[in-house]
Amino acid sequence: MINTDFLVIGGGVIGVNIARITKRRHPDARVVLLEKEPGCGRHASGRNSGVLHAGFYYTPDSLKARFTRMGNIAMTEYCRDRGIRINTCGKLVVARDEADLPQMDELLKRGRANGVPLDELSEADAKAVEPRVKTCGRALYSPTTASVDPSEVMQRMSEDAVREGVEIHTGVSYLTAGRDAVMTSSGRYGAGYVINAAGLYADKIAKDFGFSEYYSILPFKGLYLYSDEPQGAIRTNIYPVPDLRNPFLGVHYTLTVNNDVKIGPTAIPVLWREQYRGLENFSPMEFFEIVYRQLGLFASSNFDFKKLAMEEIRKHSRARMAELASVLVEGVDPSRYRRWAKPGIRAQLLDHRTKKLEMDFVIEGDARSLHILNAVSPAFTCSLPFSEHVCDQIDRLLH
Numbered sequence: 001m002i003n004t005d006f007l008v009i010g011g012g013v014i015g016v017n018i019a020r021i022t023k024r025r026h027p028d029a030r031v032v033l034l035e036k037e038p039g040c041g042r043h044a045s046g047r048n049s050g051v052l053h054a055g056f057y058y059t060p061d062s063l064k065a066r067f068t069r070m071g072n073i074a075m076t077e078y079c080r081d082r083g084i085r086i087n088t089c090g091k092l093v094v095a096r097d098e099a100d101l102p103q104m105d106e107l108l109k110r111g112r113a114n115g116v117p118l119d120e121l122s123e124a125d126a127k128a129v130e131p132r133v134k135t136c137g138r139a140l141y142s143p144t145t146a147s148v149d150p151s152e153v154m155q156r157m158s159e160d161a162v163r164e165g166v167e168i169h170t171g172v173s174y175l176t177a178g179r180d181a182v183m184t185s186s187g188r189y190g191a192g193y194v195i196n197a198a199g200l201y202a203d204k205i206a207k208d209f210g211f212s213e214y215y216s217i218l219p220f221k222g223l224y225l226y227s228d229e230p231q232g233a234i235r236t237n238i239y240p241v242p243d244l245r246n247p248f249l250g251v252h253y254t255l256t257v258n259n260d261v262k263i264g265p266t267a268i269p270v271l272w273r274e275q276y277r278g279l280e281n282f283s284p285m286e287f288f289e290i291v292y293r294q295l296g297l298f299a300s301s302n303f304d305f306k307k308l309a310m311e312e313i314r315k316h317s318r319a320r321m322a323e324l325a326s327v328l329v330e331g332v333d334p335s336r337y338r339r340w341a342k343p344g345i346r347a348q349l350l351d352h353r354t355k356k357l358e359m360d361f362v363i364e365g366d367a368r369s370l371h372i373l374n375a376v377s378p379a380f381t382c383s384l385p386f387s388e389h390v391c392d393q394i395d396r397l398l399h
Contacts, residue, residue: 004032004167007182007191009174009205011035012045013150014375015197016157017387019166022195025391029192031166034184036173041154043274044199045380047344049224049254049265050150051237052076053378054091054142056111056118057244063361065114067382067389072144074384079148082156085257091145091237092126094135096327100241107140107241117143130235132330145237149257150380174198177208193394194369200273200347206371211364215373216293218350218357219273220312224254224264224341225321231259238328246303247348247359247376251315251324262341263325266315267308269294276343293350301355349374363390367397 005026008019011033019033037043052075055068079086095104111118119141121129126139133139162168173185181188196205200219206212227233238253248267255261271290274281297305314320322334349358361382362374370393379386 001181001188001190002032003030003190005029005192006031006195007189007193008033008195008197009182010197010199010202011037011040011158011168011170012043012197012199012375013041013154013157013380013383014045014372014387014390015195016040016154016161017383018195018197018390019168020157020161020164021387021391022394023161023165025395027165032189033161033166033168034172034174034189035168035170036185038170040158040168040170041151044344044347046151046154047342048150048222048377048380050147050256051091051254051378051381052086052146052148053381054111054116054118054144055114056107056116056140056142057242057249058114059110060113062359063386063389064359064376064378064382065110067361067386068378069114069116070385071378071382072146075148075153075381076144076146078384079153084152084156085149087147087255087257087259089145089147089236089255089259090129091142091239092121092130092133092135093140093142093239093241094126094133094328095137095139095241097136100136101138103241103244104138104140106244111140111142119143130238132234133238134328134330147237147255147257152257174201174205177205193398195390195394196369196371197375199375200345202347202371202373202375203349206364206373209369209371211369211371212373214351214353215349215358215362216352217273217347218293219270219275219290220248220346220348221268221270221275222265222344222346223268223315224262225318225337226339226341227261227263228336228338229261234261234329240328246308247357251321253325253328263321263337264315264341265344266312266321267346268312268315269309270345273347274345276345297350297355303357346377347374348376361386363393365393365397370394370397
């Protein structure tokens with residue numbers, strides 16, 4: 001049996017940074033991170049849009065509001081300090097019609113309450129930022145929104161973790177928890193404290209420790225579609241005013257760190273947790289569990305799951321994606337949108353009591369273990385301050 005003081009399960013951006021901070025706070029402790037893949041960041045942390053969000057979407061009383069604003073600053077500094085590429089291209093939020101304007105006003109209000117730089121622009125000013133943009137009357141501009149390559153960031157953070165004294169055990173899958181040890185595909189790990197940052201499987205692991213009683217993960221697939229237009233065809237990220245009742249931002253234009261253009265993402269319900277392509281990673285048990293949950297939401301949910309699912313499934317069509325993008329930008333040629341990006345899957349938490357998708361971070365724990373049940377988007381942006389917050393929670397539980 002391998003004995004360790006702190007055992008972190010999950011090598012995504014949250015798990016890696018919790019391990020780093022734990023080692024920094026407890027330099028004499030043995031900190032081990034388990035990752036079932038050959039390397040860290042192979043799922044959501046390496047497959048997300050790469051956008052560093054500013055923090056104006058979220059209500060001021062939410063953890064997301066605080067950690068997105070702080071995380072945008074911290075991640076930008078991290079990338080610059082380590083020479084990681086970053087594209088400080090900003091973001092326009094546009095109104096498709098007059099019905100969007102009250103929600104745009106709400107975003108401006110939230111941005112100011114959250115202390116986030118946010119400019120209100122006329123239609124002419126918006127076109128000065130991006131000549132091809134389409135908006136109804138006015139727009140918002142976020143100067144601190146930026147783009148990175150999440151795989152580059154994860155590679156550097158993993159290297160930092162090892163250099164700082166964290167042991168990363170890759171190719172090791174969690175199996176179950178016993179009275180005084182965690183059973184894995186590589187044997188038993190005795191852990192003084194267990195930290196569950198397992199993303200798509202966080203709820204299942206939490207249940208082994210007596211948590212996540214009212215919650216389950218509902219997975220959604222995010223797909224982006226690349227344009228073959230030349231670099232510089234679009235100058236900034238362009239987003240529609242979102243429906244603030246759900247955690248998805250709608251189809252938008254994203255600039256990569258290379259100034260390539262992509263549109264998306266989708267939020268397509270999937271039938272097992274790692275259903276990236278076809279029957280890849282198929283699990284009969286997960287299939288029946290998730291289909292049962294989805295059928296329940298078709299019958300009754302507080303966010304019209306049936307309508308959401310039908311609309312998102314249509315986005316498997318390149319033509320449909322281009323049609324939605326054409327609402328935001330002039331001169332969209334559907335034939336130029338051909339190549340799908342690597343798919344990602346969002347681990348979205350569902351509260352069974354309310355049949356509601358959780359919009360904020362959810363953490364449960366005690367003096368033996370702590371479980372990050374909902375590291376909801378934009379968790380990548382939030383990762384550095386959120387990981388500090390998690391470690392604060394652990395220190396309180398241990399003392």
